[in-house]
Amino acid sequence: MTTTTNLDLPAGAAAPGRGLRTAARITATELRLFLREPGALVGLVAFPAVTVLVLAGVFGSSPEPEFAGVRPSEHYVVGYVGVVLAHIGLVALPVHVASRRELGVVRRYRASGVGAGAMLASHAAIGIVLGIAAGAIVLVAGGTVYDVSVPDDPAAVVAWFGAGLVCFVALGIALGTLMPGSRAANAVGNLLFVPMFLLGGGGPPREVMTGPMQAISDVLPLSHVIGGLRMSWLGATDDPQALWWTMLVTAIAVALALRSAHRHVG
Amino acid sequence: MTATTTATGPGAGRPDADGDRVVVVRDLVKRYGADEAVRGVTFDVRRGELFGLVGTNGAGKTTTVEILQGLRRPSGGHVRVLGLDPAAQGDRLRQRIGAQLQDAALPDRLRVGEALRLFASLHPSPRPIGELADEWDLGRLLRRPFAGLSGGERQRLFVALALVSRPEVVFLDELTQNLDPVGRRRTWDVVRRVRDAGTTVVLVTHDVEEAERLCDRIVVMHCGRVVADGTPASIVESLGGEATVRFTDGELDVRPLRDVPGVRAVHRHGPEVHVTGTGAVLAHVGAHLVAAGRPAADLRIERPTLEDRFVALTQEA
Numbered sequence: 001m002t003t004t005t006n007l008d009l010p011a012g013a014a015a016p017g018r019g020l021r022t023a024a025r026i027t028a029t030e031l032r033l034f035l036r037e038p039g040a041l042v043g044l045v046a047f048p049a050v051t052v053l054v055l056a057g058v059f060g061s062s063p064e065p066e067f068a069g070v071r072p073s074e075h076y077v078v079g080y081v082g083v084v085l086a087h088i089g090l091v092a093l094p095v096h097v098a099s100r101r102e103l104g105v106v107r108r109y110r111a112s113g114v115g116a117g118a119m120l121a122s123h124a125a126i127g128i129v130l131g132i133a134a135g136a137i138v139l140v141a142g143g144t145v146y147d148v149s150v151p152d153d154p155a156a157v158v159a160w161f162g163a164g165l166v167c168f169v170a171l172g173i174a175l176g177t178l179m180p181g182s183r184a185a186n187a188v189g190n191l192l193f194v195p196m197f198l199l200g201g202g203g204p205p206r207e208v209m210t211g212p213m214q215a216i217s218d219v220l221p222l223s224h225v226i227g228g229l230r231m232s233w234l235g236a237t238d239d240p241q242a243l244w245w246t247m248l249v250t251a252i253a254v255a256l257a258l259r260s261a262h263r264h265v266g
Numbered sequence: 267m268t269a270t271t272t273a274t275g276p277g278a279g280r281p282d283a284d285g286d287r288v289v290v291v292r293d294l295v296k297r298y299g300a301d302e303a304v305r306g307v308t309f310d311v312r313r314g315e316l317f318g319l320v321g322t323n324g325a326g327k328t329t330t331v332e333i334l335q336g337l338r339r340p341s342g343g344h345v346r347v348l349g350l351d352p353a354a355q356g357d358r359l360r361q362r363i364g365a366q367l368q369d370a371a372l373p374d375r376l377r378v379g380e381a382l383r384l385f386a387s388l389h390p391s392p393r394p395i396g397e398l399a400d401e402w403d404l405g406r407l408l409r410r411p412f413a414g415l416s417g418g419e420r421q422r423l424f425v426a427l428a429l430v431s432r433p434e435v436v437f438l439d440e441l442t443q444n445l446d447p448v449g450r451r452r453t454w455d456v457v458r459r460v461r462d463a464g465t466t467v468v469l470v471t472h473d474v475e476e477a478e479r480l481c482d483r484i485v486v487m488h489c490g491r492v493v494a495d496g497t498p499a500s501i502v503e504s505l506g507g508e509a510t511v512r513f514t515d516g517e518l519d520v521r522p523l524r525d526v527p528g529v530r531a532v533h534r535h536g537p538e539v540h541v542t543g544t545g546a547v548l549a550h551v552g553a554h555l556v557a558a559g560r561p562a563a564d565l566r567i568e569r570p571t572l573e574d575r576f577v578a579l580t581q582e583a
Contacts, residue, residue: 025387029380036375104370111335111367112388112427113360 022114023121030096030126043092044134049141052080056146066207068236074149075205077142078233082164082226083202084134089168090175090196091189093127097176098185101264116261120173127169135161149234156232163246164225170253171221177260201226206238221249288313288435288466289334294343296329296490303329305490306343311435311468316461318481319470322580326490327470328368331437334468335365348434361389364433366424368440368470372412378423379408382430389431401456402426417444425453429460436460439470454480478572488580498572509569511541511551513562522558526550 034040059072067075100106106119142148151157175192179185197203199213200222206214217223217240224246227239289311296304304326311317319327332338334347336356345352350359372381382399386392399405402422407415415423421444428436438457442450457480461467471477477484478498486494486501494501508530516537523532523539528547533540541551548567555561 022388025384029376029384030373032380033373033375100373103373104367105373107337107367108370108372108424108427110337111360111365111370112385112431113357114388115357 019115019118020121022118023125026109026114026118026122027125027129030122031129034126034130040092043087044130045137048080048084048087048134048138052077052138052142053145055080056142061146066205068205068207068230068234068238070230070234070236071146072205073142073146074234075230075237077138077146077148078230079201079226080138080142081135081161082200082222082229083197084138085131085161085164085168085225086196086200086202086222087193088127088131088134089170089172090193091186092130093123093169093172094175094179094185094189095182096126097123097173097264098179099182101177102181106264116264119264120257120261123173123176124169127172128165131165131169135165151233152235153232157229160225160228160232160243163228163243163250164222167221167225167246167250167253170250170257174253174256174260177257177264196220196222199223201230201239219245221246286312288348289317289468290344290346291330291334292344294330294333294345295341296326296333296338297341303490304333304340307487307490307492309485309492309495311466312483313466314461314464316457316467316469316480316482318477318484319468319487320472320474320477320484320576321487322472324489325472325487327472327487328439330487331439331468331470332367335363335437336360361431362434364428364431364436364465366421366428366436366438366441370424372423374413375411377409377411378404378415381412381423382408382426385427386430391432392430393432395430398426398430403452418446418449421445422449422453425456429465433465435466435468437468437470441469441471442473442476450476474571474573474576486576486579493579494575502570502572502575504575508542508544509547509567511543511548511565511567512538513551513555513565514538515555515560515562518555518558518560523551523554526554 056073056076059067059076061071061073063069063071109119139148175189176185179188195216199209199217200220201217202222206217209217223240224242227237227241228243228246230237230239231241287310289309291310292308294304294307295302307326307330319331321327329338333340333345334352336352336359339353347359348362350362352359376384379395379399382395382404386395396405399408402425404419404422404426407419407423410419412420412423421441425438425441428438441457442453445453454476457467457469469477469481481498483497484495484501485492494504496504514537518539520532520534520539523529523541526541526543526547527550528543528545529541529551530544531542533542541547543551548565552561552565555565
């Protein structure tokens with residue numbers, strides 16, 4: 001007798017405990033490999049540290065009206081915590097995810113019984129660890145040189161950092177699973193990152209932007225993450241800070257990532 | 267012509283009833299848009315067998331085995347591996363099978379030892395790393411990164427990873443590509459040992475010699491269809507079992523040879539005589555030459571090979 005195979009192919013969820021252990025082992029291995037990549041280390045450590053030191057130094061350490069009355073050095077150091085999350089989410093993570101699929105590494109894992117959930121969890125864990133490390137590097141480098149004050153509302157800082165981290169990691173996995181290969185991921189990621197960096201809080205202060213620039217800035221998730229960080233840390237900012245918008249972007253990114261997960265692991 | 271078709275044998279109507287069959291494929295179809303890569307393929311693989319899926323490039327072999335592993339969705343048909351539906355129970359299935367994939371890689375900086383340990387850690391009772399490393403000659407490479415391995419070394423590593431979980435069925439896709447002749451023969455010996463230890467082996471290859479030397483039974487695929495299914499000997503035999511006896515004698519009258527038992531045709535090519543026939547044609551022709559007082563020093567017989575049959579099958583199709 002011939003039957004027709006059901007085409008609704010599930011990822012075949014494995015036992016949750018085993019899936020998490022699998023994700024943890026792959027993550028640990030991938031992070032170890034990351035430390036062996038000189039280029040990646042430069043991108044994670046040197047680039048954000050040097051950039052924040054230069055930019056924060058250019059505008060000085062006296063409170064300025066264009067910076068909502070806070071010191072420009074603090075404005076940039078705190079803002080760059082968000083910028084590095086965006087760089088990891090829009091460039092580093094998509095390239096990593098797409099290249100692992102492109103080279104056949106994901107297929108190799110999949111053939112050994114690693115489920116789609118474990119694979120995505122591992123990608124997410126890598127993004128989270130790198131995001132925390134990069135944020136800490138920016139704060140240590142910038143805070144040490146420019147004497148950044150303690151946060152006004154530490155709990156809100158942690159909450160905004162967490163929201164930004166989840167948002168950009170989700171965007172990174174969505175981009176990585178959607179892009180056909182690492183070159184496309186790199187191109188599209190940079191295309192998204194550069195304007196987001198310039199108009200989303202890493203470039204000129206909102207006060208000096210033109211009307212159209214401000215309108216674009218308002219829809220960029222990075223503007224809201226950086227706005228939230230600056231408000232909760234420094235107590236003043238002109239940047240937008242809508243948590244609901246950040247969460248909405250996160251939800252869309254998660255939905256896209258889950259939708260393209262089968263293609264990624266299949 | 268199909269030499270033996272197991273699909274029409276007893277139990278074909280109840281494909282999962284026979285526990286001896288670890289792979290059951292019925293009328294498998296795979297389409298990519300308008301292209302049909304696999305067109306109604308049917309075969310079985312029995313427990314403990316060294317089974318070969320043979321065909322030219324683009325025959326649909328790799329697509330078929332990737333469906334068997336749950337790595338691709340079938341467009342239609344019925345597939346069971348170890349009693350599980352690969353499409354719906356893929357992760358459970360992949361805990362019980364091993365796979366060496368044709369298109370797969372590892373991160374460039376991952377070392378051989380790390381790869382073996384990582385993949386071993388994904389399974390409940392893996393084989394000891396040292397034992398696998400010795401078996402596949404990876405011991406001296408344990409600290410070498412994947413990017414620094416030669417094609418053959420990568421291939422050996424992938425086979426070791428396929429076997430680390432003590433699989434019940436292992437799929438080996440183009441196993442010996444990139445291996446030198448010595449490495450190829452060594453690999454064949456180890457694959458035989460894997461089968462002898464009780465693991466069912468599904469070997470996917472376009473190398474007919476490899477299939478003939480290694481496999482207990484083969485399925486020949488061409489253009490997405492099964493064109494032959496049987497033992498290598500039975501498929502060769504399906505040519506009609508004819509052999510050609512050759513010898514050199516420029517002065518022999520060849521006409522009486524036509525009356526020798528088993529002889530079907532006699533041709534002279536200059537001093538060389540070709541006698542085509544079946545059964546004990548060599549013995550009869552030799553006896554005739556001795557009786558005629560003209561024993562040939564270079565009397566020899568040539569039988570068709572699986573490669574001859576493979577070429578004929580793929581050209582017929």
